Amino acid sequence: MKIVIVGATGTMGKYLAGAFEKDHEIVRVGSSGGDIRADITSLKSIEHLFEEVGSFDALISTAGPSYVGPWNSMTDKEFRKGLEGKLMGQINLVLVGQRYINAGGSFTLIAGALTTDPQRNFANAAAANGAIEAFVRAAAIELDKGIRINAVSPTVIEDSPQYFPYFPGEVPVTMRALEYGFRKSVFGAATGQVITPR
Amino acid sequence: MKIVIVGATGTMGKYLAGAFEKDHEIVRVGSSGGDIRADITSLKSIEHLFEEVGSFDALISTAGPSYVGPWNSMTDKEFRKGLEGKLMGQINLVLVGQRYINAGGSFTLIAGALTTDPQRNFANAAAANGAIEAFVRAAAIELDKGIRINAVSPTVIEDSPQYFPYFPGEVPVTMRALEYGFRKSVFGAATGQVITPR
Numbered sequence: 001m002k003i004v005i006v007g008a009t010g011t012m013g014k015y016l017a018g019a020f021e022k023d024h025e026i027v028r029v030g031s032s033g034g035d036i037r038a039d040i041t042s043l044k045s046i047e048h049l050f051e052e053v054g055s056f057d058a059l060i061s062t063a064g065p066s067y068v069g070p071w072n073s074m075t076d077k078e079f080r081k082g083l084e085g086k087l088m089g090q091i092n093l094v095l096v097g098q099r100y101i102n103a104g105g106s107f108t109l110i111a112g113a114l115t116t117d118p119q120r121n122f123a124n125a126a127a128a129n130g131a132i133e134a135f136v137r138a139a140a141i142e143l144d145k146g147i148r149i150n151a152v153s154p155t156v157i158e159d160s161p162q163y164f165p166y167f168p169g170e171v172p173v174t175m176r177a178l179e180y181g182f183r184k185s186v187f188g189a190a191t192g193q194v195i196t197p198r
Numbered sequence: 199m200k201i202v203i204v205g206a207t208g209t210m211g212k213y214l215a216g217a218f219e220k221d222h223e224i225v226r227v228g229s230s231g232g233d234i235r236a237d238i239t240s241l242k243s244i245e246h247l248f249e250e251v252g253s254f255d256a257l258i259s260t261a262g263p264s265y266v267g268p269w270n271s272m273t274d275k276e277f278r279k280g281l282e283g284k285l286m287g288q289i290n291l292v293l294v295g296q297r298y299i300n301a302g303g304s305f306t307l308i309a310g311a312l313t314t315d316p317q318r319n320f321a322n323a324a325a326a327n328g329a330i331e332a333f334v335r336a337a338a339i340e341l342d343k344g345i346r347i348n349a350v351s352p353t354v355i356e357d358s359p360q361y362f363p364y365f366p367g368e369v370p371v372t373m374r375a376l377e378y379g380f381r382k383s384v385f386g387a388a389t390g391q392v393i394t395p396r
Contacts (some may be wrong), residue, residue, distance in 0.1 A: 043274045071340035076241045076290050088281060091276050091325065115328075118336035118390075127289065130313075130332025131325040138316035138324035142269035192316075 002027065006049075007063030008042065008092060009033045011159050012110070012178065015078045016060060020186075025051055029154065038055030041065070043096075050100045057105045058186045059097050061090050064110050066125040068166075079124050086110075086128035087147045091135055094149065103145035109136060111194060113155035114160070114161040119167055129153065133194045140192025148191035152181040155198070173197050200225065200254045201384065204238065204247075205261030207231040209357050210308070210376060212214060214258060217377045218384075225251055229261070237286030239263070241294075248298045255297050255303045256384045259288050262308050264323040266364075277322050284308075284326035289333055292347065301343040306383040307334060309392060311353035317365055327351065331392045338390025346389035350379040353396070371395050 001024045007013040008028035015027050028034035029049060038049040040063050066082030067074070090109045097107065114122050115129040136151045143149060158166040158174045181197035184190060199222045206226035215224050226232035227247060236247040238261050264280030274335045274391070288307045312320050313327040341347060349352035354365040356372045360372065379395035382388060 004347035035330040052391045075293055076286070077294065079286070079289060083281065083286060087325075088277070089273070089330070091277060095273055095277065114336065116335065118332075118339055120340060123333060123340060126336035127285075127333040131329035134313045134316075134328025135321060135325040137314065138312065138321035139269070141320060142321060144200055148285070176205070 001058060001186075002057045003024070003026075003060060004029060004053055004056050006059065007060040007110070009135065011064055012062040013060075015159065015175050016175070016179060016182055017061065023046065027056070035097055038171070039117070040093060041084040041094060046089075046096050047141075050096055051119075055100055055102050057102050058108070059093060059101065059106075060108045060182060060186065061093055062110045064112075065089070065129065066122075066128050068121050069196050070121060071123060072116040079127075082124040082128040086125065087115065087131045090132055094139060098143065098147065101147055103147070105107060106186055106191075107136075107147070107149040108127050108182055109151045110147070111153040111198070113153060113170065115153065117170070118163065121166060137192045138196065143191075148185075148189070150185040150190055150193045150195055152178070152195045152197065153179055154181065154196070170198070199223070199365060199384075201256045202227060202251055202296040204236065204253050204257065204259045205308070206233075208260055210260035210355065211258075212382055213357065213373050214260065214377060217356060225254070238291060239282040241290055244287075244290050244294050245263045248294055251298065253298055253300050255300050255305070256308045257291060257299065257304075258380060258384065259307045260358070261287060262310075262326065263287070264320075264326050266319050266323070267323060268319060272321065277325075280322040280326040283384055284323065285329045288330055291394045292333075292337060296341065296345065299344070299345055303345050304384055304389075305334075305337075305345070305347040306380055307347070307349045309349040311351060311368065311394070313351065315353070315368070319364060332393065341389075345384075346387075348383040348388055348393055350376070350383060350393045350395065352376055352379065364370070369396070
C-alpha cells in the first residue's frame with residue numbers, strides 16, 4: 001500500500017512512518033523535511049504535493065498547527081493559525097487529494113480530545129478539532145469509489161511530555177494505542193468515524 | 199435586558215426578536231437591514247458593530263452563511279464561505295464582543311444537527327457547526343465575570359420548508375422549540391452547552 005504521511009517529521013508522524021514502513025511504501029511529507037516538503041496552509045503547496053505524489057492508497061495527516069495561548073489576548077489573527085492549519089489545511093488535503101486517491105483508499109485526519117474535553121489556552125485547537133470531526137462524518141457520505149475517511153482523536157500523547165502540564169487529568173495516550181487507532185482507520189473498514197485511542 | 203440579535207432579518211432572528219421584544223430591549227443586526235447593518239465575514243464590520251452597540255447583556259447569533267452544494271465541485275473557494283461566515287464570523291462576534299458584554303452576560307451562537315447527522319451537500323455547514331460546538335465548550339471555561347456561552351443546535355426548522363427535501367428523516371423543529379432553546383441559553387444558567395431543541 002502506498003501511504004502518504006503528512007506531518008511525517010513530527011512526533012506522531014515519525015512514529016507512524018516507522019511502524020508502517022516495514023510493510024508499506026511510505027511517502028513522508030513535512031513542512032521542513034521528509035521526502036516531499038509541503039505547507040498545508042497553502043492551497044498551491046497542497047496541489048504541488050499531490051502532483052508530485054501521484055496516485056496513492058492512504059493519506060494520514062498528523063499535521064495540525066494551531067494557536068496555543070491565553071484567551072484574553074486571542075483575536076482573529078491568532079485564531080487563524082488553527083483555521084488555516086489544522087482545519088482548512090487538513091480539509092484541503094482531502095478536497096484536493098480525492099482527485100489522486102485510488103478507489104478503496106482512505107483519508108485519516110488528526111483531531112483531538114479537546115473537541116469534547118476543553119483545556120485552558122486551547123480554544124483554537126478545540127474549534128479546529130470539532131470542525132475536522134464533523135467534516136469526516138459529512139465527507140464519508142459523499143466520497144465515492146469505496147473511499148473512506150476517519151479522524152483519530154487522541155488526548156495528549158505519551159511522547160509529548162512537554163504538553164502534560166496543559167492537560168491535567170488526561171491519561172496520556174501511548175504511542176502504541178495511537179498507532180492502532182491509525183491502523184483501524186487505514187486497514188479497517190470504518191468510515192465517518194472518530195477513533196479515540198485511549 | 200439589552201439583547202443583540204445578529205441575523206435579525208433572517209427566519210430565526212426575526213422570530214426571536216419578535217418573541218423577546220415584549221420584555222427586552224432588542225438591537226436588530228442584519229447584513230441588509232435591521233437597526234444596525236453588519237457583515238460578520240468582516241472583522242472591521244464586527245468592530246464597528248460593537249462600537250455602535252456599546253455595552254449589552256446578551257448576544258444571540260443566528261447568522262450562519264455557509265456553502266450548500268455537491269461534494270464533487272467543492273473546493274477551498276466554496277469551503278471558505280462557511281469558514282468565514284458561520285465559523286469565523288460567529289467566533290469573531292465572541293472574541294470582539296467580550297470586550298463590550300456586561301458581567302453576567304451571555305453569548306448564544308447557532309450550530310446545527312449536521313454536526314452529528316450529516317446530509318449530502320452540507321459538508322461545509324457540518325464543519326462550521328462542529329467548530330462552533332467545540333468552541334463554545336472551550337470558551338466557556340475561559341470567559342470570566344460570569345459571562346456564559348452556549349450554542350443552539352437545531353435540525354431543519356419549521357419555517358424553512360424550502361430545506362425540508364435536503365433533510366430526509368429529520369423532524370422539523372418548531373419555532374416554539376427553537377425559541378425555548380435560545381431562552382434556556384439567554385435566561386438560564388447553562389454555559390459551554392450545546393442545546394438541541396427537538
